Amino acid sequence: MAEYWYIAEGFENRVQEYLADNGDSEVDMMFTVPEKDFNTAGKGSSEVKNLLKRLGVDSEVLRRIAVASYEAEINVAAHSHGGVMHSAVYDDHIHIRFEDEGPGIADIEQAMIPGFSTADELARELGFGAGLGLPNIKKNSDAMHIVSEKGSSTLVEFIIFFS
Amino acid sequence: MNRKDSKYFHAIQILEDNCTGCTACVRVCPTEAIRVRDRKATIDPNRCVDCGNCVTVCEFHAIIPSSDPLDIIHNFKYKVAVISSSFFGQFSEDISYENAKQAVLELGFDEVAEEAMVTDFMISVIREYIRQNRDKRPILSSNCPAVVRLIQVKYPSLLPNLFHQEAPMSILTRFLRDRISKENQLKEEEIGIFLIVPCVAHVTAVHQPEGAYKHLQDGAFSTGMIYGKVREIIKHVQNNPKDIDTYPHGLTWALSGVQAELVDTDDIRALSVNGTENVMDILSRVEDHYLDQYDYIVLRSCTNGCVGGCLNVENPFVAMSRIKKMSKDGDSKEIHVEELERLHAAGEFSVTPLAPRPIMELDKDIKKAIQKMKKINEFLTMLPGLNCSACGSPTCYALAEDIVLGKASIDDCVVLKRHKPEDDED
Numbered sequence: 001m002a003e004y005w006y007i008a009e010g011f012e013n014r015v016q017e018y019l020a021d022n023g024d025s026e027v028d029m030m031f032t033v034p035e036k037d038f039n040t041a042g043k044g045s046s047e048v049k050n051l052l053k054r055l056g057v058d059s060e061v062l063r064r065i066a067v068a069s070y071e072a073e074i075n076v077a078a079h080s081h082g083g084v085m086h087s088a089v090y091d092d093h094i095h096i097r098f099e100d101e102g103p104g105i106a107d108i109e110q111a112m113i114p115g116f117s118t119a120d121e122l123a124r125e126l127g128f129g130a131g132l133g134l135p136n137i138k139k140n141s142d143a144m145h146i147v148s149e150k151g152s153s154t155l156v157e158f159i160i161f162f163s
Numbered sequence: 164m165n166r167k168d169s170k171y172f173h174a175i176q177i178l179e180d181n182c183t184g185c186t187a188c189v190r191v192c193p194t195e196a197i198r199v200r201d202r203k204a205t206i207d208p209n210r211c212v213d214c215g216n217c218v219t220v221c222e223f224h225a226i227i228p229s230s231d232p233l234d235i236i237h238n239f240k241y242k243v244a245v246i247s248s249s250f251f252g253q254f255s256e257d258i259s260y261e262n263a264k265q266a267v268l269e270l271g272f273d274e275v276a277e278e279a280m281v282t283d284f285m286i287s288v289i290r291e292y293i294r295q296n297r298d299k300r301p302i303l304s305s306n307c308p309a310v311v312r313l314i315q316v317k318y319p320s321l322l323p324n325l326f327h328q329e330a331p332m333s334i335l336t337r338f339l340r341d342r343i344s345k346e347n348q349l350k351e352e353e354i355g356i357f358l359i360v361p362c363v364a365h366v367t368a369v370h371q372p373e374g375a376y377k378h379l380q381d382g383a384f385s386t387g388m389i390y391g392k393v394r395e396i397i398k399h400v401q402n403n404p405k406d407i408d409t410y411p412h413g414l415t416w417a418l419s420g421v422q423a424e425l426v427d428t429d430d431i432r433a434l435s436v437n438g439t440e441n442v443m444d445i446l447s448r449v450e451d452h453y454l455d456q457y458d459y460i461v462l463r464s465c466t467n468g469c470v471g472g473c474l475n476v477e478n479p480f481v482a483m484s485r486i487k488k489m490s491k492d493g494d495s496k497e498i499h500v501e502e503l504e505r506l507h508a509a510g511e512f513s514v515t516p517l518a519p520r521p522i523m524e525l526d527k528d529i530k531k532a533i534q535k536m537k538k539i540n541e542f543l544t545m546l547p548g549l550n551c552s553a554c555g556s557p558t559c560y561a562l563a564e565d566i567v568l569g570k571a572s573i574d575d576c577v578v579l580k581r582h583k584p585e586d587d588e589d
Contacts, residue, residue: 026533027540046447055532056524059320063450070451091530162529 004108004146011142015159018093025088025095027051033076033083033098041077044085045069048096051089057162064140065094065160071140072098072156075133080154093142097157105148112138171208174229174366174383175218179203181225186552188217188226193439194316194522198565199555210522212312213364214439214464215473228363228474231382233389236271239355239381241347243339244270245332246277249361249417249469250386251489252482258397260489261407266396267359268407270389276339279413279495281331284503286425288512292326293431293458299324301434301449301457304422306330308368309464310442311517315373318446319519329512331416332358332365333372333379337511338503355381359389361417361472362465374514385474411493414486419468421487423461433459438466525568539563547578 007015029051031044049066057065069087076083076098083100105111114135134156138144141158148154184202196210197217204225206217217226236242244267254263268275293302305311305326314321329337336356343354358369360383369383415421423435434457436445442462448454465471470486471479506512525539526532542563549559554575556562565571574580 027536042451045451049447049450050523051536053317053523054525054536055529056521056527057529059519063320063452066451070453089533091533 001147001149001152002105002108004112004144006138006141006144008142011161014093014161015143018090018095018159023090025090027089029087029089031073031085033073033080033085033100035077035080035082037077038074041074042070044087045073048087048094052094055089061160061162065096068137068140068158068160069096071133071136072096072158075156076100083154092163093159093161095157095159097155100154102151102153104150104152104154105146106150108146108148171211172367172371173206173208173211173213174363174370175206175211175213175215176227176229177204177206178225178227181223183223183225184555185223186555187220187222189552189555189557191216191220192557193313193443195557195561197557198570199552200571209520210316212309212316212464213362213367214309214313215363216439218363218473228366228385228387230360230363230366230385230388230474231357233270233384233392235382236355236357240353241274241343241349241355242272243274243276243343243354243356244268244272244359244384245335245339245356245380246275246359247332247361247365247386247417247469247472248278248282248414248486249472249475249482250277250359251414252417252470252486253386253390253475253477254397254485256485256488260409260411260493261404262397262400263393264409265400265405265407266393267389268405269396269400270392272357274339274343276335277410277413278331278335278416279410280498281335281338281503282410282413282416282425283498284500285331285334285416288328288507289326289426289459290428290431292328293426297458301454301460302326303446303449304459304461304463307364307463307465307469308373309362309364309439310462311373312364312520313439313442313464314446315517315520316522317443318450319521321446321449322517322519324449325517327374327514327516329375329379329514330368333375334503334506334512336379337377338506341506341511342502351378357381358383359386360384361386361469361475363473364464365472374517376513376515377511386472387474387476390476408496409493410495410498411489411491412495413490415490417469417486418483419461419463421490422468423459426459426461431458432456433461435461437463437468437471439464525564535567538567542566542573545573545579546576549578551578553577 052062080100087096111134141160143159145157182203184199186199189197194210196207218228303324344351366383369380419437420435423433427433466479467483470482525535546559554562556565
């Protein structure tokens with residue numbers, strides 16, 4: 001499986017610390033993201049956003065989380081055979097994981113180039129598929145990790161700190 | 164009019180004697196501000212945005228809009244009415260625009276002005292603002308006070324996107340006060356300027372304006388409250404008509420769709436949204452940066468825009484159709500915008516940056532908030548999930564939250580109570 005890592009400058013230690021410890025999260029949420037269902041896609045990120053508003057997360061950070069999770073959720077709906085969104089809230093960060101049922105990303109580095117898209121006609125007609133999904137997630141997160149290969153499932157996960 | 168235990172003024176009042184505790188209002192409130200406890204509705208003043216949805220839905224006249232009594236105009240030497248553009252859509256087509264306007268004058272005012280006068284000026288100010296603030300796109304319209312408050316309480320991250328200039332009726336108020344005091348050698352406080360408004364949000368905005376640098380209006384009268392009197396006077400006016408200026412072209416300000424069309428141009432893409440549910444959906448998408456292709460979004464809390472205000476007497480679609488017809492038929496009097504432009508250049512129409520009014524936070528300390536959230540989730544698994552509002556909270560989630568915040572108990576759930584064996588015996 002091919003793997004891609006991105007950690008924003010200055011966050012290396014905090015990310016390593018979290019990954020090494022990996023303690024229990026405080027609040028978990030799970031959503032299924034059905035294939036090509038653009039009516040429900042976005043619901044999961046919207047619920048996460050509401051949860052974070054209740055926790056009093058700073059509004060600028062909240063917006064970054066909203067953008068990244070919405071992008072990722074739409075990605076799963078548009079490109080995969082469906083998948084699951086899992087969000088784990090800790091007291092200083094959120095870790096959101098998307099796992100789908102394929103068909104996998106042939107070339108992750110290429111998918112990270114803004115403007116590159118493999119979206120099909122249905123997704124494009126609905127206004128998605130501008131090739132900004134993955135780069136936009138990266139832009140808004142403090143750490144991002146992708147595991148995938150052609151013909152297999154894809155894992156996209158990211159971490160955003162609250163301060 | 165307002166609740167004294169809160170720092171927020173509201174133009175909505177509950178008449179306990181009329182309230183049956185039916186929970187219709189609880190279910191339509193966009194900020195979950197209403198609870199029914201002991202079979203009576205109460206409104207949380209910190210959460211209420213004065214959208215008026217509860218006023219419209221209440222069948223028992225238990226939720227009453229309040230505006231000022233007309234006789235307060237006599238406290239001033241010179242009295243001016245500023246009429247909301249939705250007002251002229253309230254009359255049947257045999258009543259002319261001129262007659263309706265003259266009738267308002269004859270309620271006892273020295274002068275009538277109307278929102279429609281400054282529509283063209285507003286469009287140019289909005290376009291200029293959008294072009295100067297491209298980094299904040301989309302710019303969100305700010306003339307609906309319910310939308311502004313909704314953003315303050317539920318979408319505070321979008322506050323910088325709001326159009327930070329006064330609304331047209333307030334611009335007109337500044338302009339009139341300046342002109343009348345000079346022309347008539349009156350002190351500013353001797354001039355009473357009053358709005359005739361279509362909704363409770365505007366009444367609240369007059370009494371507690373957001374971001375205003377200067378004194379604006381001296382009171383607000385509900386369209387519904389003066390409507391009967393105006394109809395009476397119209398009969399007399401029809402036989403004694405005066406020469407009255409009208410601005411039919413500008414009346415379209417009352418329609419959210421037309422306002423967006425007017426602002427839309429080669430380099431500005433505008434979107435129009437109305438109705439509280441739609442507004443919230445769009446604001447949530449703006450938060451996600453999914454509507455960045457728009458430069459300007461017109462947001463109005465009521466159906467079709469101000470014609471849908473809860474203080475109006477006519478159906479919002481009928482009123483819209485009339486206004487569209489009037490705006491096509493008549494000729495508008497020319498407005499001299501030089502004076503408006505001078506005031507605008509002097510910064511007379513700017514507003515202070517709007518502050519958030521967060522209501523969503525469970526606790527200032529995120530660790531405590533998380534603990535509360537965990538408890539909410541625990542209660543949520545115990546509740547039936549019917550969202551029936553019979554407990555008086557809008558949803559099972561809201562009840563779980565109320566329980567954790569000490570405002571309700573699990574025994575308030577009537578569905579659970581029914582299934583408890585010990586309660587079956589009595």
